[in-house]
Amino acid sequence: xxxxxxxxxxxxxxxxxxxxxxxxxxxxxxxxxxxxxxxxxxxxxxxxxxxxxxxxxxxxxxxxxxxxxxxxxxxxxxxxxxxxxxxxxxxxxxxxxxxxxxxxxxxxxxxxxxxxxxxxxxxxxxxxxxxxxxxxxxxxxxxxxxxxxxxxxxxxxxxxxxxxxxxxxxxxxxxxxxxxxxxxxxxxxxxxxxxxxxxxxxxxxxxxxxxxxxxxxxxxxxxxxxxxxxxxxxxxxxxxxxxxxxxxxxxxxxxxxxxxxxxxxxxxxxxxxxxxxxxxxxxxxxxxxxxxxxxxxxxxxxxxxxxxxxxxxxxxxxxxxxxxxxxxxxxxxxxxxxxxxxxxxxxxxxxxxxxxxxxxxxxxxxxxxxxxxxxxxxxxxxxxxxxxxxxxxxxxxxxxxxxxxxxxxxxxxxxxxxxxxxxxxxxxxxxxxxxxxxxxxxxxxxxxxxxxxxxxxxxxxxxxxxxxxxxxxxxxxxxxxxxxxxxxxxxxxxxxxxxxxxxxxxxxxxxxxxxxxxxxxxxxxxxxxxxxxxxxxxxxxxxxxxxxxxxxxxxxxxxxxxxxxxxxxxxxxxxxxxxxxxxxxxxxxxxxxxxxxxxxxxxxxxxxxxxxxxxxxxxxxxxxxxxxxxxxxxxxxxxxxxxxxxxxxxxxxxxxxxxxxxxxxxxxxxxxxxxxxxxxxxxxxxxxxxxxxxxxxxxxxxxxxxxxxxxxxxxxxxxxxxxxxxxxxxxxxxxxxxxxxxxxxxxxxxxxxxxxxxxxxxxxxxxxxxxxxxxxxxxxxxxxxxxxxxxxxxxxxxxxxxxxxxxxxxxxxxxxxxxxxxxxxxxxxxxxxxxxxxxxxxxxxxxxxxxxxxxxxxxxxxxxxxxxxxxxxxxxxxxxxxxxxxxxxxxxxxxxxxxxxxxxxxxxxxxxxxxxxxxxxxxxxxxxxxxxxx
Numbered sequence: 001x002x003x004x005x006x007x008x009x010x011x012x013x014x015x016x017x018x019x020x021x022x023x024x025x026x027x028x029x030x031x032x033x034x035x036x037x038x039x040x041x042x043x044x045x046x047x048x049x050x051x052x053x054x055x056x057x058x059x060x061x062x063x064x065x066x067x068x069x070x071x072x073x074x075x076x077x078x079x080x081x082x083x084x085x086x087x088x089x090x091x092x093x094x095x096x097x098x099x100x101x102x103x104x105x106x107x108x109x110x111x112x113x114x115x116x117x118x119x120x121x122x123x124x125x126x127x128x129x130x131x132x133x134x135x136x137x138x139x140x141x142x143x144x145x146x147x148x149x150x151x152x153x154x155x156x157x158x159x160x161x162x163x164x165x166x167x168x169x170x171x172x173x174x175x176x177x178x179x180x181x182x183x184x185x186x187x188x189x190x191x192x193x194x195x196x197x198x199x200x201x202x203x204x205x206x207x208x209x210x211x212x213x214x215x216x217x218x219x220x221x222x223x224x225x226x227x228x229x230x231x232x233x234x235x236x237x238x239x240x241x242x243x244x245x246x247x248x249x250x251x252x253x254x255x256x257x258x259x260x261x262x263x264x265x266x267x268x269x270x271x272x273x274x275x276x277x278x279x280x281x282x283x284x285x286x287x288x289x290x291x292x293x294x295x296x297x298x299x300x301x302x303x304x305x306x307x308x309x310x311x312x313x314x315x316x317x318x319x320x321x322x323x324x325x326x327x328x329x330x331x332x333x334x335x336x337x338x339x340x341x342x343x344x345x346x347x348x349x350x351x352x353x354x355x356x357x358x359x360x361x362x363x364x365x366x367x368x369x370x371x372x373x374x375x376x377x378x379x380x381x382x383x384x385x386x387x388x389x390x391x392x393x394x395x396x397x398x399x400x401x402x403x404x405x406x407x408x409x410x411x412x413x414x415x416x417x418x419x420x421x422x423x424x425x426x427x428x429x430x431x432x433x434x435x436x437x438x439x440x441x442x443x444x445x446x447x448x449x450x451x452x453x454x455x456x457x458x459x460x461x462x463x464x465x466x467x468x469x470x471x472x473x474x475x476x477x478x479x480x481x482x483x484x485x486x487x488x489x490x491x492x493x494x495x496x497x498x499x500x501x502x503x504x505x506x507x508x509x510x511x512x513x514x515x516x517x518x519x520x521x522x523x524x525x526x527x528x529x530x531x532x533x534x535x536x537x538x539x540x541x542x543x544x545x546x547x548x549x550x551x552x553x554x555x556x557x558x559x560x561x562x563x564x565x566x567x568x569x570x571x572x573x574x575x576x577x578x579x580x581x582x583x584x585x586x587x588x589x590x591x592x593x594x595x596x597x598x599x600x601x602x603x604x605x606x607x608x609x610x611x612x613x614x615x616x617x618x619x620x621x622x623x624x625x626x627x628x629x630x631x632x633x634x635x636x637x638x639x640x641x642x643x644x645x646x647x648x649x650x651x652x653x654x655x656x657x658x659x660x661x662x663x664x665x666x667x668x669x670x671x672x673x674x675x676x677x678x679x680x681x682x683x684x685x686x687x688x689x690x691x692x693x694x695x696x697x698x699x700x701x702x703x704x705x706x707x708x709x710x711x712x713x714x715x716x717x718x719x720x721x722x723x724x725x726x727x728x729x730x731x732x733x734x735x736x737x738x739x740x741x742x743x744x745x746x747x748x749x750x751x752x753x754x755x756x757x758x759x760x761x762x763x764x765x766x767x768x769x770x771x772x773x774x775x776x777x778x779x780x781x782x783x784x785x786x787x788x789x790x791x792x793x794x795x796x797x798x799x800x801x802x803x804x805x806x807x808x809x810x811x812x813x814x815x816x817x818x819x820x821x822x823x824x825x826x827x828x829x830x831x832x833x834x835x836x837x838x839x840x841x842x843x844x845x846x847x848x849x850x851x852x853x854x855x856x857x858x859x860x861x862x863x864x865x866x867x868x869x870x871x872x873x874x875x876x877x878x879x880x881x882x883x884x885x886x887x888x889x890x891x892x893x894x895x896x897x898x899x900x901x902x903x904x905x906x907x908x909x910x911x912x913x914x915x916x917x918x919x920x921x922x923x924x925x926x927x928x929x930x931x932x933x934x
Contacts, residue, residue, distance in 0.1 A: 003042070008313040012151075015307060019044075020299050028295045029281045031302070032263075034236070034271045038101075046101035047306060049202075049236055049269050050158070053107040053145075054125060054379040055084075055621065057091045060103055063381035064091060064333040064622070068559075068599055069111060071344040071618025073127035073643035074682070076723045077747050078140030080340060085144020087333050089154040093323040105309050106156045106202055106236075107145060110138045112190050113165045113206075115644055116666045117656050119569045121168040124377055124559060124599025124618065128643030129667040129679065131186055132742045135193030142198035147320060153201060153308045154320045159194055161206035161238060162215060162225065163187050167656050168568045172241075172248040175209030176659045177829035179820055181735075184770035184777070186661055188220075192229060201233035201305050205267065207241055207248075211820075212832030212839075214249045216241045221266030234268035234301035242272045242280065255280035260289035268298035329384045334622065341620040341627030343721075343747075346640035347683040351612040353591060355634025355685060356550055363401045365544040366390050367585055368554035369408055369448050369578070370597045374624045377559035377599070378483070383622035389554050389595065392625030396633045403548060407541035407581040409533050410460055412442040415511065416498040416528035422517065430464065430476040433515040434527075443475070444534055450561045451575030453490040456480045468503050473517040481560045488561050491531070498528040538584045545589040552632065553585050556598035559619055563600060572603045572650055579606065586611055595628060601646040601677075608676060616642075634685065639721025639747065641682035641791065648676050662736055663825075668792045669738035678793030680742070686720030688750070689713050693788050693797035700764050702779040702805040708760040710788045710797065714750035723747045724758045724788060727795060728767060731783045734808050734853070735823065737769065740792060762786070764803055771808055772821035779805035810855035810915055813933040816866075819920075822849040826883070828922070833929040834900045839868070841899075846923045848883045854918050856933065863907040865920075865931035868900065869893040874924020878909065878933075880916040888912040893926045902929065909933065 004010055005019035022042060023031070030037040036047040052058035055066040066072065066084055075081075088107065095103040111125040112134060127134040138159065147154030164176045164187055178187060194200045203225060205215040213219075216237045225231045245251050245258035252258050259270065259280040270277045284290040310318030327333070347354070356364070366372075366389065374386035394402050413422040415434040421442030425431035436442060445457040445466065457466040459475035467477035468486040480487035489509070490502040501509040503519050508526025512518045520526060545551035555578040563569035573579070574596075583606065586592045593613040596602055597620075607614055615638070620627055630636035645668050647653060652673055654664040665671050668679035689712070696707035710724055724747075727740040744760040764779050771778035783802055787795035811817075819840040820830055827847025833839040840849055863878055873895040879885040891907035912918075912933070920931065 006043070006312060008317055012304065012307060016300050016304050019303055020296050023299070025292060028292070028299060029278055031299055032270055032281060032295060033274045033277050034269060035274060036302070045311070047311070048102055048104040049106045049302070050271065051092055051095070051104050051107045052379050053088045053092060053109045054111060056381040057088060057095060058379050058381040060095045061382060062329055062384045064329055064337055065376065065381045065383040066337050066340050067344045067620035068124045068377060068618040069126055070124050070128065070599055070643060071620055072340060073133065073137055074346050074618070074640040075340065075343040075747070076133065076641050076745055077343060078136045080343060081137050081140030082144035083336060084340060085141040085157070086147070086154070087336060089145045089147065090323050090327045091333070092155050093320060094325055094328045097323065105153070106158055106305065108158045108160060108204060109145070110141045110157065110159065111161070112138050112159045112194065113161055113163070114187060114190050115166060116659070116661050117166055117653060118572055118601045118644060118647065119650070119653070119656055120166045121563045121568045122565050123563070125379065129645060130643070130742050131189035133643060133745070134190040138190070138194045139198035142194050142200045146199065146201060149319055151308060152310050152318045152320060153305070156201040156233065156305055156309065157194070157198070158202035158204050158236060159191060159200050160204035162191060162203055162221065163206060164210050164659060165206035165208055166659070168566050169656070172207045172244045174657070175212050175831070176657065178210060178659050179822070179830060180772050180775070181770045182660055182662060188224065191225070195225065195229040195231050200231065201308070203231065203235045204238055205235065205241070207238055207244060209249060211830040214241070214245050214251050216245060216267055217251070217261045217265045219265055226266060233305050234298070235266050236269040237262060237267045237271050239271045242270055242277060254283070256283035256287055256289055260284040263290060263294050263298055268301040337621055338623040338626055341617070341623045342630055342636045344618060344620060344640050345627060345631050345638050346616040346642055346681070347631070347638040348614040348616055348677055348681070349608060349611070350683055353550075353593060353613040354632065356632050358396065358633055360398065360401065362397070362550070363403070363548040364393060364397050365403045365405070365548035365551045365589070366393050366554070367405055367407050367541045367544060367551060368581065369406050370556050371404065371406065371554040374622070375559050375619045377619060378565060380621070386622055387625035389597070389625045389628050392627070392629030393552065393632065395626070396629045403544040405540045405544050406446065406537060408537040409447050410444050410535035410537070411447045412439060412444060412532045412534055414442070414530045414532060416496070416530050420515070424475070430474040431471065432466065432473045432475060432517045434511055434517070435515045449575060449577040450488070450558060451577065452562050452570045454488045454561045455491055456487050457489065468519055471516070472512070472519070473509065480558060485560045494528055498530050500526045501529055502526065538581055541581060542584050542588040545585045545592070548589065549591065551585050551589040551592045552595060553582050553592060554595045554597055555582065556596050557600065559599055568656060569600065572601060572647065574602055574604060582607060582611065593632065597624070601644050603647060603649050603676060605648055605676060637685045637718060637720040639682065639684060639723065641680050641723045642677055643679070645671065645675050645679045646677040648674065669741055672739065675793075678791050680723070680725050680791035681793060682723070682791070684720045684722065686714050686716040686718045686750070688722045688790065689715050690789055690797045693786060693799045695786070695799050695801060699802040699804065702764050702803065705761055705763040706801060708762055708786060710758045710760070711755065712748070712750065712758060713755040714752060717752045719749065719751045721747055721749050722790065725791065726760050726762070727787045727792060728762070729785045729787065730767070730780065731785055733769070733780055733782070735769065740787060742792070764805065767803060772823070773808060773811050775821065778808060779803060781805045781807055810853050811851055813851065813854050813856065813918070816930040816932045817851065818930050819849060819928040823852040824850040831899070831927065833902070835866070835902055835929065837929060839927050839929040840922070841927045842922055842925070846921065848919050848921045851918045853915060855915050856912050859913050860909055860933045862934050863889050863891065863909055863931065864934065865905055866902055866929040867893050867905050868898070868902050868927040869896040870899055870925040870927065871895055871897070872925045874922065874926035876905070876907070876926060876928070877921040877923070878907070879919045879921060880912065882917070883919050883921060885919065886911065893924070899927060
């Protein structure tokens with residue numbers, strides 16, 4: 001029997017509804033999770049939502065690996081992103097064809113979270129601090145992943161994590177405070193373009209809460225993403241967040257409530273323990289928390305996507321149905337990986353040392369702990385090969401002309417109690433025990449100090465890392481990596497000069513009765529060790545540098561240590577040991593190049609002041625070494641640009657939990673101090689000049705647009721890439737506006753001596769800000785300065801545009817005003833109001849919110865507010881002009897018995913007339929949802 005849903009000529013919605021209508025309730029429940037069950041009677045196969053593919057297909061086997069996302073963002077090339085997305089889709093299709101039940105086509109990428117703080121542990125995964133750049137690059141990747149067929153998807157992109165996800169500490173329990181302007185102008189803006197322009201078919205919510213509500217319960221998934229932006233695919237929860245709603249957020253008391261709230265809020269697929277989720281769904285239905293129609297709605301969203309992936313149609317109708325096996329790790333994909341790695345490299349500084357000459361008489365010392373590494377990260381695929389920087393330089397300069405040293409010490413460990421050395425067990429390969437008194441028989445380790453209490457030990461004889469196993473410490477790991485990095489150890493200095501060794505959890509390392517090194521309990525005292533240096537790494541590096549024409553020092557981070565998923569960075573500097581290595585090498589050889597290989601910005605202030613040339617690359621995948629060497633030796637002219645501001649120190653940053661980029665002066669848009677490298681910075685071996693910026697019209701209306709042209713010339717004798725960047729600044733405004741905002745960009749290739757006129761289209765709506773007084777975007781009348789150049793810190797050409805837009809009217813306070821729509825604040829953060837909407841809470845004993853330019857009319861008499869007094873209650877004082885201005889009224893807020901226990905208070909007002917700035921001073925445990933003055 002052929003069902004209507006199996007007829008490919010019927011309209012999609014008719015097919016989807018027909019299929020879902022034929023499912024039993026039990027079948028519907030078992031289709032609500034990540035691993036969707038098989039329905040043989042209907043010909044529905046097993047399906048898995050969620051193949052990892054951040055920068056190449058991951059976790060399934062060998063696949064082409066591209067640079068980390070933060071590196072791809074430094075290309076400033078949406079078309080390149082589209083090509084990469086297409087490759088990810090092709091290789092995902094190959095794996096899907098091998099096993100359709102396990103290898104799905106809904107790919108969990110790209111990561112669209114904005115990086116307003118460089119300490120975030122997952123900075124490597126996203127595209128930077130700017131919503132326009134992130135939106136354009138994400139849109140490019142989405143288009144490539146989903147293909148250009150009008151009906152069939154190549155794969156489906158799942159944007160993550162919606163939203164305000166930029167800290168790892170307490171990410172599963174914390175709620176971040178984001179007011180309407182920050183939300184609309186910054187955090188949501190990055191997600192909007194991939195949905196509106198890229199037509200992304202899926203999205204994942206974040207672990208954190210927004211203004212008191214866990215993201216999987218956030219009504220904005222339905223209200224904004226699905227309705228306002230028109231997303232017609234499905235939304236998936238992040239792994240374990242139904243459990244987390246109960247266990248971490250403590251938001252609801254039962255899994256039934258959690259799953260019901262998630263589904264109603266727009267979650268269509270649950271990524272959680274499936275047995276628990278199935279039971280919770282049944283409980284929710286039995287308790288009346290969910291109706292079967294809620295499941296139908298969610299399943300229509302997931303199956304709408306599965307239909308468009310071609311699962312239910314003849315293969316000949318779907319152009320993506322049979323991808324040749326040869327496309328997996330294809331040579332052309334490797335070429336694209338190399339191109340992406342080259343385009344992503346940023347030349348931070350060059351005093352003329354680069355490019356290095358390709359001269360058989362010129363030697364190079366390749367130095368540093370990252371010189372012979374090509375790291376992958378947690379979301380990387382398994383590359384078919386890896387080219388390290390050392391290999392890349394050797395291919396350019398020849399093995400004979402290249403000396404190499406990691407710059408790391410080689411050490412022996414000795415028990416400070418027995419005096420015996422740590423050695424390999426003779427019975428069991430790799431087992432470590434303190435069992436020899438002869439130093440010649442001791443195990444020798446390469447000690448890498450990554451800073452902040454994290455050290456790895458690599459056995460010199462085998463190249464294996466010391467790792468924690470069930471039987472004790474063993475030199476058995478190929479890499480220092482994992483969700484829990486059991487190859488990272490701490491060495492706590494003791495008063496007598498010995499060290500206490502601790503594992504990744506802070507547990508002490510002991511010696512058992514057999515002398516084996518084992519992990520003890522937290523309450524136990526570890527065995528002290530002394531560290532004897534066999535070879536001084538810095539001395540060896542200095543000797544190599546002094547004997548070479550050029551020293552190239554490779555430093556940076558491990559993607560698994562001191563900054564990763566679940567762990568934020570403790571600082572933004574390089575590890576002290578790496579800084580010491582750079583300084584010693586530079587003193588030995590002033591012709592030193594520093595190459596930073598990392599997933600984050602670094603505060604390399606000393607290096608910028610002293611070292612003549614500095615490059616930055618992310619962990620750039622399988623072609624890292626070739627790409628870096630191509631740039632070092634001039635076979636590729638660097639054109640990458642920074643996707644984040646590089647600050648001088650963490651002292652320039654607010655608390656990592658401060659999500660207000662406006663008041664906190666975060667990112668290039670609002671930060672007004674001196675930085676190390678500005679957003680968009682990047683040098684070239686070519687020299688480009690900007691001669692003019694012209695507008696097609698000097699004046700436009702709020703519905704109009706203007707064509708902007710920028711003339712750029714390559715003044716050098718070398719072809720190269722320039723990234724032309726267009727920024728806008730509102731010259732005057734009723735509210736605080738950015739110092740500048742990126743509105744468009746284009747990466748262009750210019751031959752030596754060539755010129756190009758770059759054209760941008762700027763719409764008046766691109767100049768809008770979120771007007772909290774009317775809860776909508778507003779294009780203000782006034783003048784706007786347009787600026788173009790090679791970075792946000794160098795904008796040599798400008799023009800002024802006149803816009804005939806709106807003048808924001810005075811605030812009206814007679815009708816209820818949401819408290820979160822303030823103009824300014826101090827000492828408060830946003831929380832939920834379960835009656836509807838959001839509320840304002842205090843972060844300390846007192847604080848205030850301000851509402852500017854309010855039209856109060858003729859002597860309003862009453863202040864009314866919806867409040868919670870929690871356990872102790874408090875007070876609200878109304879002033880004008882400033883927080884210390886004249887008091888016009890006050891009221892007592894009595895305890896209400898809980899944060900979500902609400903009551904209404906009133907107060908008489910005196911002397912409040914005309915137009916004024918109104919301040920609500922809150923004291924105690926006051927929480928305000930809305931107020932009015934009438």
